[in-house]
Amino acid sequence: MSQEYYKTKESVKEYIRLASGVDGNELINRLKEFLPADSTVLEIGSGPGTDWKLLCKDYKVTGSDSSLEFLSHLTSSHPTGKFIELDAVSLSVNEQYDGIYSNKVLHHLKDNELIDSIERQNEILNSGGIVCHSFWKGKGSEIFKGLFVNYHSELLLRDFFEKYFEILVLENYAEFDEDDSIILIAKKRL
Ligand SMILES: C[S@@+](CC[C@H](N)C(=O)[O-])C[C@H]1O[C@@H](n2cnc3c(N)ncnc32)[C@H](O)[C@@H]1O
Known part of the structure; x- marks a missing residue:
């Protein structure tokens, strides 16, 4: 899908302003119940980088986004951070990870794209690896x-x-309104 809104300087600036004060702290706390500290984590759709920063407190994190504007913001805000340009469906990486995390990203995929993404997530996860995603x-x-x-x-x-x-x-949780969101945490089958 063409996602122009995430690709212009003005709209990325607007998104970062609107999303300030919102973070995935609750989701990351749930992830920590299942994924040990120091694990490697791929974040899909890091956007402003708020959750990337939180994840970095416990994990070795690779941030990513398909938007070059967001990537430019991420690399200039965190010059020593690891960020890659990555599409959520093809997930063209050579590395394997212990965990994959995304917060309000995979809802931009059509059903068939989400199914392809899940298959790819399984391929790039280490055995017993954990995924943690949120959805609307x-x-x-x-x-x-x-x-x-x-x-x-x-x-x-x-x-x-x-x-x-x-x-x-x-489980359901509230992002803005009661039960407007779903958190999914799952473990790669051995
Ligand atoms: C709603 S924002 C969420 C950003 C961030 N996770 C947060 O919680 O603020 C969606 C993010 O997903 C990215 N995105 C959208 N479609 C994508 C795709 N197909 N592959 C990778 N990233 C994508 C956008 O560029 C944007 O950064």
Whole structure:
């Protein structure tokens, strides 16, 4: 999908302003229940880098994004950080990771793209590796600010992930409104 909103200097600046004060601390605390400290983690769609910074307190993190504007912001804000240009579907990396994390990124994928991404996540995870992702809860899809947004149910996510992963956490939580979001944590099948 063309995601122009994330690709211009002005809109990236706007996103960073609107997202200030919002972070994935609660999600990362849940991840820490399952993924030991010092593990390697790939973050997909790091965006402003707020969660990347939190993840770095416990893990060896590679940040990534498909938007060059966000990558430019990330590398200039954190010159010693490790960041790569990466698409969430093809996940073209040569390395293997112990964990894969994303916060409100995979809802930009169509169902078939999410299924491909999950297959690729399984391939680039070490044995017993952990994924932790958040989604917007709901039905159907829409275009918001020119961006494709897909809504998910626990049932659908279970169906998509169970082929490769053992589901450890699949719960609703509130990002802005009660139960507007879903957290999924799952372990690569041995
Ligand atoms: C809603 S923002 C979330 C950013 C960050 N995770 C946060 O919590 O603030 C979505 C992010 O996903 C990135 N993104 C969108 N589609 C992507 C794709 N196909 N591959 C990789 N990143 C993508 C965008 O560039 C943007 O940084």
